[in-house]
Amino acid sequence: MPDSNRLLPNLTTRSLIPENQETPIHFLRSVLTPESYHFRRNHFPYPELPNPFLLSVRGTVLRPLELRAEQLSAWKAKSVTVALECSGNKRKKFSPEVFGEQWEDGAISQSEWTGVPLADILHLAGLQAGSQEVVFIGADRGHHPGVKGVIPFARSLSVKEALHPDVLVAYQCNGQAIPYRNGYPLRLIVPHWYGMASVKWLQDIEVIDHAFQGPFQTKDYQYYPSIHHDGGKHPVTTKHVNSIIQMPMDLSVLPVGVYVVEGIAWSGTGAVEQVELSLNQGKSWSAASLTPDPSRPYAWVRWTYTWHAEQPGQYxxxxxxxxxxxxxxxxxPFWNRKGYGHHAIYRTRIQIE
Amino acid sequence: MPDSNRLLPNLTTRSLIPENQETPIHFLRSVLTPESYHFRRNHFPYPELPNPFLLSVRGTVLRPLELRAEQLSAWKAKSVTVALECSGNKRKKFSPEVFGEQWEDGAISQSEWTGVPLADILHLAGLQAGSQEVVFIGADRGHHPGVKGVIPFARSLSVKEALHPDVLVAYQCNGQAIPYRNGYPLRLIVPHWYGMASVKWLQDIEVIDHAFQGPFQTKDYQYYPSIHHDGGKHPVTTKHVNSIIQMPMDLSVLPVGVYVVEGIAWSGTGAVEQVELSLNQGKSWSAASLTPDPSRPYAWVRWTYTWHAEQPGQYxxxxxxxxxxxxxxxxxPFWNRKGYGHHAIYRTRIQIE
Incomplete structure (x- = not known):
């Protein structure tokens, strides 16, 4: 008998070049997502990495730096467990539908990232008066619709956001070197923001005295509330409070029985304190049991709820x-033209037979 | 640099027990689907197989048979290339949504199956007068919602359908022993029908003098046109004529350029003779280029069409x-309560920037 018991889920493919694959989040129960199940979200083909890989710190700094990636392991380290979520997660759920990668629920994974606080690096470099933003440039580059020439993936934070003590230049993921596809050797980790801020293959940190205008800052990763015009446009930043029901799965057919409804919940704006379930379309709500871990403030929280499905019917x-x-x-959900930040109440429909 | 060039799609997981996984059909171009990419559709957990594996032929036959699976390779062999499609393929596209496995486009794969014509086996056994149907019973069994006890997966064909010269008891898939998950060692192959007819792990063939009443025959795999009652119920049989656009993918964003639109088309009711594309919502249609292979009448046909996307906009x-x-x-689509046989015109929406 071959491998009948080796039933494994897979990453769900959305595109191959660039590679965009979802975590099979409904089938995973581990606190940390194994590398093989970490979602992959790329704007460009995977980069060729220079050897040695140097991280430069430049712009309006007092002491420009050029650091070999491996030097950072001599610095004082910090670790954060992060539910890293793409801001396009759940895009497929918007109605009317929006263009872009059609992520369902799985553009999210959780890892423990270890590295050096970005603040320590910026303090060593020293910020000149008038410094306003810090730009993070990855080694990945390519063409972007509507932009001429080859550009890198680049994002900025305000100086204040950049100095947040838990923003890291990470060199490890789950105790190992960061996997190549997730940003080896260095990745910025902004634990409370959507994933676009956590720049992979981080090669350049440039401090500037004005607002960064790159297309991934000012064109993409902006909420556009109207389909017709750009009025009301505002940037995608912290993760919205959110949840999914992992099991049972939407539109499944189950026999009469008692089920453990289970899922995860997360937020970029504070610890998840409560998860409630409703079986009557929101008329009343019951508290789920949470298993919070105060030592991991940026992690998702697992929750469970016992459901007695005693009568056939649709629920x-x-x-x-x-x-x-x-x-x-x-x-x-807050509908927006590019389909970011979906975090409406999660709904699963079940037929009991 | 690790595996940057080894970008592979995966099966898309719908459920693990039983295992239901989709072929990444949008990313495959091969005539035959490799084993690792063949979709998996199960009603029950994978079966334990007896050793030796015996195929019994019984019921209203003149000479009941018990054949060791490996004996069949001594018989005269026949091969058919089949686009094997689950009747629930594209179920996710129905509106209103229907319960059941939420297949997108990938509950379809193509293989060359080799085996013995079922007619040869039935001729050896000899049908008694009054024989009406032939029931095919797989080794897989388990519980079915609304049915008491443990039942096997079983399906029937009329005697006339069973004697179709291209219906095989197959023992090879793409020149190898059938993969365990796809029905090793013996699988019925009904090339022009939806996949539920092609019973995996085929263990028993029972000829009967009445209409088979198993739940996979009379309850499931029936079209129910109404959500409220069972009126108009009729059985799922041959594959509807159908097509998909493999590339570009739905709701993708592309730069101005010239694109090869490509896809596949198939039918269980005759060779695909024409594939047409419309860029104006059906007002006019243009012929795609086909690459038919008359030697493979049950195979899908690949098609291509050159699209000049010269103006930004939505298409x-x-x-x-x-x-x-x-x-x-x-x-x-013909909406039906259990979501079978979706074969409406295929639509892909593209944004050109």
Missing amino acids: EIWSRATDAAGHTQPLE | EIWSRATDAAGHTQPLE
Whole structure:
């Protein structure tokens, strides 16, 4: 008998060049996502990396730096466990539908990232007066629709955001060198923001005295509330409070029985304090059991709920998370033209036979 | 530099127990689907197989048979290349949505199956007068919602259908022993029908003098046109004429340029004779270029079409196949409560920037 018991889920392919693959999040229960299941989100083909790989710190700094990646392991290290989520996660759920990678629920993974606080590097370099933003440039580059020539992936943070003590220049993921496809050898980690801020293959840090205008800053990763014009445009930043029901899966058919409904919840604006479930389309809500870990403030929280499905029929199970800042999931998603930040109440439909 | 060039798609996981995984059909161009990319559709956990594996032929036959699987290779062999499609393929596209495995486009794969014509086996056994149907029973078994006890997967064909010269008891797939997950060691292959007829792990052939009433025959794999009642119920049989656009993918964003639109088309009711594309929502249609292979009447046909996308904007590309019997794809799918046989005109939406 061959491998009948080796039933494994796979990354779900959205595109190959560039490679965009989803984590099979409904089938994973581990706190840390194994490398083979980490989602892959790229704007460009994978980069050729120079050897040695140098990280430069330049621009409006007092002491420009050029650091070999491996030097950073001599610095004082810090680790953060992060539910890293692409801002396009759940894009496929928007109605009307929006263009872009059609992520379902799996553009999210969780890892422990270890590295050097970015603040320590910026302090060594010294910021000149008038410094306004810090630009992070990856080694990956290519063509972008509507932009002439070859450009790198680049994103900025304000100086204040860049100095947040948990923003890291990471060199390890889950205790190993960062996997190549997830940013080896150095990756910026901005734990409370959507994933676009956590620049992979980080090669250049440039401090500037003005607002960065790169297309991944000012054109993409912006919420456009209107389909017709750019009015109301505002940037994608921290992760919204959010949840998914992992099991049972949407539109599944199950026999009468007792089920453990289970899932995860996360937020970039504070610890998840409550997850509630509704079986009557929001008329009433019941608390799920949480397994929080206060030592991992940027991690997702696992939750469970026992459901007695005793009568055949069609059911909806809704989940709603609330974080320490009082943010909660809205009934309907905030529709926006590029499909970012979907975090409406999660709905699963089940047929009991 | 690790494996930057080894970009591979994966099977898309729909469920693990039983295992249901889609072929990454948008990313494959080969005539025959490699084993690792063959879709997996199961009703039950994978079966334990007896050793030796015996095929019994019984019921209203003159000479009941018990054949060791490996004996069949001594018989005169026949091969057919088949686009094997689950009748639930594209279920996710129905609106209103229907319960069941949420297959997108990938519950289809193509293989060359080699085996013995079922007619030869039935002739050896000899059918008694009054024989009406032939029931095919797989080694896989388990619980089915709404049915008491443990049952096997079983399906029937009328005697006339069973005697079709291209219906095989196959023992090879693409020149090798059939992969375990696809039915090793013996699988019925009904080349023009949806996949549920091609019973995996075929263990028993029972000829009966009445209509078979198993739940996979009379409850599942039936078209129910109404959500409210069972009126108009009729069985799922041959594959509808159908097509997909493999590339470009739905809701993708592309730069201005010239693109080769490519895809496949297939039918269970005759060779695909024409694939047409429309760029104006069906007002006019242009013929795609086909690469038919008359030696493979049950195979899908590859097609291509050159598209000059010279102006930014939003586009829809529609594909429509027509077969030798004159069947074509309708504008809207035939909605049915269990979501079988979706074969509406295929639509891909593209944004050119």
